[in-house]
Amino acid sequence: MSALDIQYPESEEAIARIVVEAGKANRPIEVRGGGTRLDLGRPVQSASVLSVAKLSGITNYDPSELVMAARAGTPLAEIEAALAENNQMLTFEPMDHRPLLGAVGEPTIGGVFAGNVSGPRRISAGAARDNLLGVRFVNGSGEIVKSGGRVMKNVTGLDLVKLMAGSWGTLGVLSEVIFKVLPRPETAVTIAVSGLNDAEAAEAMAAALAMSVEVSGAAHLPESVIARFAGGSLKCGPATVLRLEGLIPSVEVRTGRLVAEMGRRGTVSVLDGDVSAGLWRDIRDVTPFADGSMKPVWRVSVAPSAGHQLVAALRLKTGVDAFYDWQGGLVWLRMESDPEAGLIRQYIKALGGGHATLVRADAATRASVAVFEPQPKPLEALARRIKDQFDPAGVLNPGRMTAGM
Missing domain, CATH: 3.30.465.10 (Uridine Diphospho-n-acetylenolpyruvylglucosamine Reductase; domain 3)
Known part of the structure; x- marks a missing residue:
């Protein structure tokens, strides 16, 4: 045009x-x-x-x-x-x-x-x-x-x-x-818990959100994608990341409480400054899948307890990479080739409902697949x-x- x-x-x-x-x-x-x-x-x-x-x-x-x-x-x-x-x-x-x-x-x-x-x-x-x-x-x-x-x-x-x-x-x-x-917010820090698998991470994020520490971000980054976040500043292995924001004295107190709770589940580290900000920017912009390809990318919204179950079921059937935001309730999926729209929506329905949006695909695929739920x-x-x-x-x-x- x-x-x-x-x-x-x-x-x-x-x-x-x-x-x-x-x-x-x-x-x-x-x-x-x-x-x-x-x-x-x-x-x-x-x-x-x-x-x-x-x-x-x-x-x-x-x-x-x-x-x-x-x-x-x-x-x-x-x-x-x-x-x-x-x-x-x-x-x-x-x-x-x-x-x-x-x-x-x-x-x-x-x-x-x-x-x-x-x-x-x-x-x-x-x-x-x-x-x-x-x-x-x-x-x-x-x-x-x-x-x-x-x-x-x-x-x-x-x-x-x-x-x-x-x-x-x-x-x-x-x-x-x-x-x-x-x-x-005056300050922001990220508590990173290393070594949890997807199911353990879902439980940890639910526990963190249930605490009165005002978590403003909760995501899980499996080992397959971890190196592509925050310029590779995170350690190898999966990481479950929780963000706290607010006034400095309040964040310090809440950080102590959250570190103590998460320390029972895995190795904990605290990120702040540019590293913390860059990490959440990468999560926001789905940086791991911004690879210059047109491999289909889905944005899937399900119950936080169902996200890891969806990914596990898909991995038995097709090639898929994934990470989780919104306490596990938002799942970003990158497919290897076919978007597998029918399979994804079948599993979502079986897990209690939700919706899937095909965010990236070539024009021919977007014309032939229901992009929105x-x-x-x-x-x-x-x-x-x-x-x-x-x-x-x-x-x-x-x-x-x-x-x-």
Whole structure:
């Protein structure tokens, strides 16, 4: 697609005109932010591209209120820089998909919320959608909608803010987002427990989360991937890592309690400073699987006690590498060749349920496999009705999440 096929509106009104014209001409639009997640989801069959990259800038930020508003095309780096100046942060630490997908460009704040992109701190701070307070967007009819204001016909009672988070541009073109921010912790340390197998690690993480020490990150890194974290600074062998954050005196006390408990389970070391920060950045960005290949990578969400069981079952049937975040409830899987979508989802169902998203694969695979978790028939029908209300002409990112929608 040439640059002439990409439109860069600089206002909501310009977005609305483009969407209305596309509907009249029955010409599907691919909605973009910074273009860093174009290869996540099913390939969009579009006639043109609408990029919000020029709809940029922080529109309201009073650090004392712990709330920021920004246009959707604002680079994430600009948001984080403004927050850092005031010693604040996005608590849900959104993943940077560029290394894993081999993408270029700049992630935008609109793209973060459109994909509900959340990192390791989700277990304590919630997902991106839990931190989203308000939205403005243009729906598929070219109407400018503000959360809490205009109520769309036949969707009364729907939480538009939560609905837009994770909709991947299929319901509307985000133009502005309002979200919570929080103070940056004074310090952070990581307690690393060496030598636990996957099942033992699941028990250790559950025990740590049950303690009153406020764990903000809990992950397990098997031996097969350990060398690829934090520049190889961790010792050989599997490591179970637990993060504590906050005021220095509080962290010191909580570290002592957690080290004493985890010391009964394995050899314990304490990481701080750049090593600790780099480790959680690698976990967030799935650095071990950012290998330049197109080997399929899955993001699987299951009960924390079921993650290691899923991996063990898969290893009996196919080649797979894995590590665990969110106390074991988020499993990152890299397959050797075939994505094995049917097998993975069969095992997830047998283990009590969950969902699997194919984050990385070539275009042909993403076109032939259900990239996002298939919904039960009643939920699928509801999703279709919502899509029809928000985008009656079906012009916004058609097919990105589900074939035919």
